[in-house]
Amino acid sequence: MAESASARQLAAGPSASSAPLSILRAVAGVLSTLLLTFIGLTAITFVIGRVMPADPVLAIVGDRASQAVYDQVYQQMGLDRPIYEQYWRYLGQLVQGDLGTSIMTAQPVMDDILRFFPATLELATIATLLGIFLGIPMGVLAAVNHGRWPDHFVRIFGLLGYSVPVFWLGMVGLLIFYANLGWVAGPGRLDVFYNDIVTPVTGVILVDAAMDGEWDIFWNAMSHLILPASILGTFALAYIARMTRSFMLDQLNQEYVLTARVKGMSESRVIWRHAFRNVQVQLITIIGLTYASLLEGSVLTETVFSWPGIGQYITRSLFNADMNAVLGGTIVVGVCFVGINMFSDLLYKLVDPRAR
Amino acid sequence: MKSAFKRFLLALAAAALSGVSVAQAETPKNTFVMAKDFSDIITLDPAEVFELSGGEIIANIYDRLMMFEPENLTKLVGGVAESYEVSGDGKSITFKIRPDLKFHSGNPVTAEDVAYSLQRVVKLNKTPAFIVTQFGWNKDNVDELVQVVDDNHVKVTITEEFSPVLVLNALSAGIASIVDKKLVTEHEKDGDMGYEWLKSNSAGSGAFVLKSWKANEVITMDAFPGYRHGEPAMKRVIVRHVAEPSAQRLLLEKGDVDMARNLTPDQIKGVADNAGIAIDNNPKGTTVYMAANASHPILGKPDVVQALRYLVDYKGMEDSFLAGQFVTHQAFWPSGLWAALDDNPYQLDVAKGKELLAKAGQPDGFSVRIDTLNAAPFMDIAQSVQSTLAKAGIKSEIVTSEGKTLWPMYRARKHELILARWSPDYVDPHSNADAFAHNPDNRLEAKLTGVLAWRNAWSDPAINDLAIRARNELDIDKREQLYLELQRKMQRTGPFVIMFQQNEQVARQKNVEGFVSGSNFDLVFYRNVTK
Numbered sequence: 100m101a102e103s104a105s106a107r108q109l110a111a112g113p114s115a116s117s118a119p120l121s122i123l124r125a126v127a128g129v130l131s132t133l134l135l136t137f138i139g140l141t142a143i144t145f146v147i148g149r150v151m152p153a154d155p156v157l158a159i160v161g162d163r164a165s166q167a168v169y170d171q172v173y174q175q176m177g178l179d180r181p182i183y184e185q186y187w188r189y190l191g192q193l194v195q196g197d198l199g200t201s202i203m204t205a206q207p208v209m210d211d212i213l214r215f216f217p218a219t220l221e222l223a224t225i226a227t228l229l230g231i232f233l234g235i236p237m238g239v240l241a242a243v244n245h246g247r248w249p250d251h252f253v254r255i256f257g258l259l260g261y262s263v264p265v266f267w268l269g270m271v272g273l274l275i276f277y278a279n280l281g282w283v284a285g286p287g288r289l290d291v292f293y294n295d296i297v298t299p300v301t302g303v304i305l306v307d308a309a310m311d312g313e314w315d316i317f318w319n320a321m322s323h324l325i326l327p328a329s330i331l332g333t334f335a336l337a338y339i340a341r342m343t344r345s346f347m348l349d350q351l352n353q354e355y356v357l358t359a360r361v362k363g364m365s366e367s368r369v370i371w372r373h374a375f376r377n378v379q380v381q382l383i384t385i386i387g388l389t390y391a392s393l394l395e396g397s398v399l400t401e402t403v404f405s406w407p408g409i410g411q412y413i414t415r416s417l418f419n420a421d422m423n424a425v426l427g428g429t430i431v432v433g434v435c436f437v438g439i440n441m442f443s444d445l446l447y448k449l450v451d452p453r454a455r
Numbered sequence: 456m457k458s459a460f461k462r463f464l465l466a467l468a469a470a471a472l473s474g475v476s477v478a479q480a481e482t483p484k485n486t487f488v489m490a491k492d493f494s495d496i497i498t499l500d501p502a503e504v505f506e507l508s509g510g511e512i513i514a515n516i517y518d519r520l521m522m523f524e525p526e527n528l529t530k531l532v533g534g535v536a537e538s539y540e541v542s543g544d545g546k547s548i549t550f551k552i553r554p555d556l557k558f559h560s561g562n563p564v565t566a567e568d569v570a571y572s573l574q575r576v577v578k579l580n581k582t583p584a585f586i587v588t589q590f591g592w593n594k595d596n597v598d599e600l601v602q603v604v605d606d607n608h609v610k611v612t613i614t615e616e617f618s619p620v621l622v623l624n625a626l627s628a629g630i631a632s633i634v635d636k637k638l639v640t641e642h643e644k645d646g647d648m649g650y651e652w653l654k655s656n657s658a659g660s661g662a663f664v665l666k667s668w669k670a671n672e673v674i675t676m677d678a679f680p681g682y683r684h685g686e687p688a689m690k691r692v693i694v695r696h697v698a699e700p701s702a703q704r705l706l707l708e709k710g711d712v713d714m715a716r717n718l719t720p721d722q723i724k725g726v727a728d729n730a731g732i733a734i735d736n737n738p739k740g741t742t743v744y745m746a747a748n749a750s751h752p753i754l755g756k757p758d759v760v761q762a763l764r765y766l767v768d769y770k771g772m773e774d775s776f777l778a779g780q781f782v783t784h785q786a787f788w789p790s791g792l793w794a795a796l797d798d799n800p801y802q803l804d805v806a807k808g809k810e811l812l813a814k815a816g817q818p819d820g821f822s823v824r825i826d827t828l829n830a831a832p833f834m835d836i837a838q839s840v841q842s843t844l845a846k847a848g849i850k851s852e853i854v855t856s857e858g859k860t861l862w863p864m865y866r867a868r869k870h871e872l873i874l875a876r877w878s879p880d881y882v883d884p885h886s887n888a889d890a891f892a893h894n895p896d897n898r899l900e901a902k903l904t905g906v907l908a909w910r911n912a913w914s915d916p917a918i919n920d921l922a923i924r925a926r927n928e929l930d931i932d933k934r935e936q937l938y939l940e941l942q943r944k945m946q947r948t949g950p951f952v953i954m955f956q957q958n959e960q961v962a963r964q965k966n967v968e969g970f971v972s973g974s975n976f977d978l979v980f981y982r983n984v985t986k
Contacts, residue, residue, distance in 0.1 A: 153859040159497065161505045162862035163880070164582040166902035171580065204670035205498055205654040214669070270701055278705050285711050286702045291488055291693045294673060405697045407672040415494060415671070418857050 129441065136437055137430065141193070144429045145186050145422075153420035158202050189426070198430075199423035203416060208427035211412065216431055217302030218288060219408035222400075223393035225328035230335025231386060237336070238343020242351060243370060253340055260337025265330060269403035272326050284322040286405035293319055327404040331397060335389050342385045346378035379450045387443040394435040482713055487689040487967070487984050490697040490706050491716040499668055500653040501572075501632035503581040507878070510629050510977035512674060515692070517632030517659035518683070520550060520569060521623050523882060525971035525980035529793070531623060531882075535564055535633045535660065541619045545929055548619060552607040557681045558635040559657065559664045566603045571636040573601045573611070575648050583630050585905070586881055589889075590622060591615040616927045618934060624883035629977050634658045662687050662982035671696050676981075687982040688969075707732065707962055713986060714963040714970065719831070720778030723960050733965045736779070737972040740789040741878040741957040743781060743836065745825075747950045748870055750912035753821050757948060762811035763872075764952050766843050768803040776835045777955065784956035786942040787891040788884045791974045794935045796942040808847045820848025826864065827874035829855035836954070837874050866904040868912055876957075877907065882975050884938045885926045892945055893922035911950035918944060 148155075156173050157164075164172075177185055192199060198208035241253035277285045284290065288304060293316050297307045305324070308317035350356065351374055359369045396410020409428060416424035482488045493508040501513050522534030533539065536550040556564035576584050577597040591614030592600055600612045613622060625631075635658035639649035642656070649658075657665035662684070663676035674694040678687045695712065697703045703715040704722045708729060718726065726732045747754035747763065754760065769783040786796035812818060825840065827833040837853045844851050851872070865873055879886040894908035903909035921944065925937035945951065959972060969983035 152863070153857060154863040157862050157866075158859055160582045162858065162866070163505065163905045165585055165905045168580060168582055168584070169904065201670075203494075203497055206670070211670075215671075273702065273705055278709055285706055285709060286697060286699075287695065290711075291673065291695060292483065292486075294675070294693075295667070402699050403702060405695070405699070405702055407669075407696075411671060411698075418859065420859050 133437060137433060140429060140433045141190070141426060142186065144426050145189065146182070148420070148422040148425060149182055149185075151420060153418065155202070155420035155422055158419045158421060198427040201416065201424040201427075202421040203419055203424065208423050211424065212409070212427055212431055213302055214299075215407055215409045215412045217304075218406060219394060219396045219401075219410065221303045221305060221324060222328055222331060222397075222406065222408065223390060225324065226331035226335050226393055227386065227390045229329065229332030230339045230389060233332075234336040234339030235343050235382065237340040239347055239370065239375065241340070241344040242347030245348060245351075250344075253344060257337045257341040257344075260333045261341070264399075265334065265397065266399040266403050268333065269327070269330050269400055272330055273403070276326055283326045284319065286403070288320065288323055288406065289316065290319055290323075327400055327406060331393060331400055335393065338389060339382075339385060343378065343382060346381050347374060350374040350377050376450075380447055383443050383446045383450070387439045391436050391439045394439075395432050482711070484986065485688070485690040486693060487691070487714075487981060487986070488693045488695065488712045489714045489716060490695050490703040490712040492698050493674065493694060493696050494671065494698060496668070496670070498654045499657065499665065500581075500650060501629050501634065501659075502576045502579045502650070503583070503654070504629050505581075505583045505880075507976040511979040512665075512668075512676075512694070513629055513632055513659075514661075514977045514979060515663045515676065515981050516657045516661045516665050517629075517634070518556075518661045519627055519629070520573075520631040520633060521627040523627060523973065523978055525973075525978075525983055528971070528973040528978060531627060534627070534631075535569060539623070545619045546614075547610055547612045548622060549604065549608055549610045552609065553683065554607060556660055556683060558638065558660045559679055559681075560635055560638045561681075562635050562637050564633060564635075564660050566605065566607050566609045568636045569609045569633055570601050570603045571639075572633045573631065574598060575634070575639075576630045577601075579648060579650060583628070583880065586625050586628050586630050589615065590617055590625075616923075618926060618928055620929075620931055620934065621883050621885050621926060625881050628881035633660060635660070662980075663692060682982070684982065688985045689981065692981050692984075704962075707964070710964070713967045714961060716959075716961060718960065718962050720776070720780055720960075723779070723962065726962050731965055732962055735961045735963065735970070735972070737959040737961065738782075738789070738791045738974055739878070739957040739959050739972075740792065740975045741876050742784060742787070742789060742953055743833075743874070743876050743955040743957070744787075745840065745872060745874045745952040745954065746870075746907065746911045747872055747952075748868060748911050749950050750868060751871055753815075753817060754823070754871060754950075755912075756815045756817075758811045758815035759817060760950060760952070761947070762808045762815065762847065763844075764801045764946075765804040765808040765811065766840075766847055766849070767801070767952060767954060768839055768843050769799070769954060770802060772836060772839050773955070777832055780958055780960055781832060781955035782958055783954065785946060785953050787887045787945055787951070787953055788938065788942060789879070789956050789974060792879075792882060792884070794884045794938040796939050798943070798946070800946060803843060805843070805846045812847055812849075818848075820844075820850065822850045822852075823871050825851050825853050825872045825874060826861060826870050827853065827855055828858055828861060828876075833874055833876075840874070865910055868899065868910060878976055882978075885922075888922045888925065888938065888941060891951060892918050892941060892949070895919060907951075908949070913950040915948065918948070 156169055160168050160172050173179060177188065201208050201211050204211050237253050241250040244250050276283045297311050297313055297316055300307050300310060304320040305317060308320060356369060356374055359373050396408045398410040398414045401408040401411045409431065413425060413428035416428065495506040496509045497506060498504055499509060499513060501517055504510055504513050519534045520536050521531055524532055535552060535556060537553040539548050539550045541548050552564065552566050552569060558564055573587065574597045576587060577592050578594055602610050604610050638658040639653060642649045642652035644651055655668050662679055662682045664679050666675040666677055668674045673696060676692040678690045680686045697706065700717050700719050700722055704718055704726060706712040707715040708726065723734060727734060747760050749755040773783055783799050784790055785799045785801055788795050790797050812820060825837050827837045834855055841851045841853055864870055877890060890907045892908060894903065894906055894914040896903060897909060897912060897914035908914060921941050925934060925941055928934040928937055961972060963970065967984065967986045969985050971980040971983060
């Protein structure tokens, strides 16, 4: 790779033009990675969708349809064509921004995604923020107090947070904070009476309500959001705290930390300026992964909280052989992963001089 | 395994928090809010709707040509039709359309709309179209056979031998919903008769106007001020999609919904103690049955199927996990409907079962696979059946799957034993006789995939003959006798072990009254609800 790059540079001639060229090359590299990723992603999903035992025609016509009705729809869906032809046709529509129509919702898949994804985005973002702002300090605290009670607390919390089933935590949370204490609103994104008031611009209700100045709706949405976000956040938090702890322990046992202490540096300086700096890169990876996996949607949380998110959408579509919807959902998840990866790469370069 | 663990944890959570009272909220006085799992809806076009939840919703948006009204669910009356007249030979019916009826759009309901609605069903030819195409209607002749006589008269003619009673009953099904021709035509695209548009919009004259259907989220309907029975008391109906029954229970107890439709037996027991909540029992038309593939070398023997009928613990299941949500019913036409047979001749009798197996040449039993849905109560029923079959030496393996995986296999006759459900397509016993009993062509290549008897590779000329005679009989009392006879015969012959009939348990706030949930899936009405 390096060789071919320098070869091209030579061929391009004077080094003056190498800066824009390298940017171009970088962009081309990213684009080709993206393209390959999506071709692979859609191709695999497409094939899986076609070899699954679930029958997409029955998803439309129901199990009682006569054979004539069945055959008619089978042809309309183009299932009588060879699979590569079907795939080619799908790709053709895809480049025009057409993801097809979902069977289950009778709406264009694009519209569905624009409705379901923001719901997940809202939830995942707040959960991840909780994970970052509570999880990292907890992890650091545990590492610094290795073997003492804060450490035990964080470890037990991390273990519980990671192993207690989310639907159970969700139900218990609803029972306590919604049913009994009445501190938060119940399942759903909004009280039904607030539906269809705010004009959906981003689809993220908090943002849309704030933009419209509908503060009642904003707070109502917040009170619906806070519990599921905290539940998901517990998982993000537990994971991030555990990882921070072990990364920090690694660093605190290094000789440079000993040196710094010997030089008489203050403990907080040792921890935050020396040790913590060195775990930042690893943490970015962990946080990126956590966020990306939350953006896939959490089927169980979404089900318990009647949250119309992308996780439920993809799962239900999969069970019903609604392939356009599954492919559309998969592409969104793919975009999230690739996007977050690229963003993480960028952050590496910011925090780690060696990566520049 | 996973679900048992889940149930255990939920029980733990419930136990930990039981006894704590719940503070009540309230929904607005003129709005009816219901929690329901409506994930099955894929369309709201009456020419296509065949899903349980979809059938319920369109019953409240559209008036049909003939109807069973919530005031009396057993009496077929005119809906959009004011009256009708049957010709002497029983082959034509002329409907007089009610004068001064209006669609939601303000357009008048005319004979033209009625003819268009029926023709549209035949021309689009979606799954439920068979309900009317069985009369001999097809794309090419329907314009002649369904004819506008004048502004308020429509004449329909059938070319097959069918009892006019059956025709009238069939014209009370969802496909006989009358759509607003003018409005639908405005939204027509590439000659699709408004199909794409009507999937998620409405053009009816029923009690409610569809405001929006958001899949997986919410359905909103507003009262129609010009409804022929007067504007409903509830100005707005909101159906919230809540997939998790425990969440439905919490919403109900908290007062955020007026009604919960999908509570489990445990939850029904739980809310029964709540003074503010009432529970209604509504017998439904859905039956649960086990079927044996007659092309299987052992299951094809009539004595083996007869043995199976004695190897099911009907009462044991009814008294335990079915807990009021399903009751024993052993005939193919559900109890509570006209011409239903309420005899339940079978109960668990292992000795009798063994005797029959010996008679069939299988004294030591055999091994068999039971396919079923991966949902309640099918998995529990399958396990119970597995254990009682084992008592007679029949070793069975249970395989559970999603419907979309199970049905293709069933339709291709690739099952051995299958545990499944069925609900009538319209309120006439022919609907079920045509599925369970009548199989005119048993060849594999005939592909009568919608017919249960065909799926089980079973056909009997005498039974076929009886089913046809019952279908065609003009005299209503004789017709009823024929159906009773057919059901009795099917209890002793054929591939089916019919077990249970569904009993829907609906939990509602005590002050919410007038919700009507009839025996068929599309006989659920919101218009009389008050609170």
